[in-house]
Amino acid sequence: MLKANLKHKFDLFDEYWTPKIVAEFNDQYVKIAKLxxxxxxxxxxxxDELFYIVKGSLLLKFRERKDIQLNEADMYVVPAGVDHLPVAEEECWVMLIEPKSTLHTGSTKNENSVAIEDQKWI
Known part of the structure; x- marks a missing residue:
């Protein structure tokens, strides 16, 4: 693994809700995404899915627990099996750490879903 500058990596793409892989370790991927x-x-x-806010803010809505507002430099782990809805009023840069087997939208499939094999390294 070479040193990676996340700001430079974020500058390489513009699309939203499409995670890019920047590293892997211990059967985990480190991904970045613009939301x-x-x-x-x-x-x-x-x-489990770890959210780390690099820039901006993100609201994580939950059906069965209190919503969580994340701001720059905040981190939160969504436990396995917990239904969640990410919402970013303005552009948000996020780093995700999750097992390599994690499906982008879990068992929910729609036009936003990106298959594991289609998630690109950047």
Whole structure:
């Protein structure tokens, strides 16, 4: 693994809600994504998902627990099986750490879903 500058990596793409892989370790991927607007309700049945806010803010909505507002430099782990809806009013840069087997939108499939094999390294 070579040194990676996340700001430079974020400058390489413009699309929203499409995670890019920047590193892997211990069967985990480190991904970055630009978020804007509302995503979709989904869960990851077997995997926890770590959100770290690099820039901007993100609201994580939950069906069965209190919503969480994340701001720059905040981190939150969504436990496996917890239904969540990410919402970014303005552009938000996020780093995700999750097992390599984690499906982008969990068991929910729609036009926003990106298959594991289609998630690109950047």
């Amino acid at each position: 804007k607007g509302q995503f979709i309700w989904h869960d990851h049945e077997n995997e």
